[in-house]
Amino acid sequence: MTPESALREYVEQYLPEDDVHLEARARGEQLGCVPIGAGGGAALRFLATALQAKAVVEIGTGAGTSGLYLLSGMPKSGVLTSIDVAPEHQRAAREAYAAAGISPSRTRLIMGKALEVLPRLTDAAYDLVFVDAYKPEYPQYLEHGVRMLRPGGVIAFDNVLWHGKVVDPKVKDESTQAMREIARSCRDDPRLVPVILPLGDGLLVAARRP
Numbered sequence: 539m540t541p542e543s544a545l546r547e548y549v550e551q552y553l554p555e556d557d558v559h560l561e562a563r564a565r566g567e568q569l570g571c572v573p574i575g576a577g578g579g580a581a582l583r584f585l586a587t588a589l590q591a592k593a594v595v596e597i598g599t600g601a602g603t604s605g606l607y608l609l610s611g612m613p614k615s616g617v618l619t620s621i622d623v624a625p626e627h628q629r630a631a632r633e634a635y636a637a638a639g640i641s642p643s644r645t646r647l648i649m650g651k652a653l654e655v656l657p658r659l660t661d662a663a664y665d666l667v668f669v670d671a672y673k674p675e676y677p678q679y680l681e682h683g684v685r686m687l688r689p690g691g692v693i694a695f696d697n698v699l700w701h702g703k704v705v706d707p708k709v710k711d712e713s714t715q716a717m718r719e720i721a722r723s724c725r726d727d728p729r730l731v732p733v734i735l736p737l738g739d740g741l742l743v744a745a746r747r748p
């Protein structure tokens with residue numbers, strides 16, 4: 539193990555996951571919907587707690603790993619709205635939430651393509667938006683996300699380092715280009731205050747200026 543990978547492991551394992559998280563993670567891997575890492579998940583829980591986020595949107599439910607982190611940071615009255623195109627992923631997520639003892643009234647799972655569902659969600663109504671679905675669509679999720687955030691709210695994008703490809707100029711595929719574009723757009727948007735957290739595959743978080 540290199541010193542760099544040992545440090546990464548130290549960061550990712552700082553907050554060990556309980557059995558419910560481990561089960562959801564294993565199910566996500568089985569279903570091919572890669573769950574957020576433990577470091578990124580802890581950052582989501584931190585944000586939900588710091589913002590006292592009562593209304594959260596997640597784009598890309600997967601098998602529920604990121605949702606478990608978000609819900610555990612939100613107040614008990616908080617509701618997670620989560621969008622995914624795959625019914626079997628949302629079924630697994632529902633099971634994970636139940637295993638964690640989360641009341642079904644705290645989750646609103648919407649099945650559908652994100653770009654068809656997002657226009658129906660209310661402007662300036664959400665404290666936190668988490669993006670983890672189809673990578674080439676990230677730039678469009680940004681536009682919807684900023685519209686939906688209340689002033690002072692935060693948008694977070696997973697996978698912005700895209701397995702290191704963002705810094706290799708030879709790589710020009712659609713997903714890599716979208717990750718570069720999202721980083722640039724958040725930096726250049728006067729409405730946002732962004733930072734890239736190098737946790738897992740990279741979590742870009744940006745606060746909407748009040």
Ligand SMILES: C[S@@+](CC[C@H](N)C(=O)[O-])C[C@H]1O[C@@H](n2cnc3c(N)ncnc32)[C@H](O)[C@@H]1O
Pocket residue numbers: 566571572573574597598599600601602603604605621622623624627650651652653670671672
């Ligand atoms: C990386 S996984 C999400 C993992 C989840 N956030 C977690 O940490 O457990 C991406 C998810 O996005 C969903 N997805 C892909 N394209 C989508 C789209 N256009 N609209 C909505 N969901 C989509 C997939 O079905 C998959 O469940």
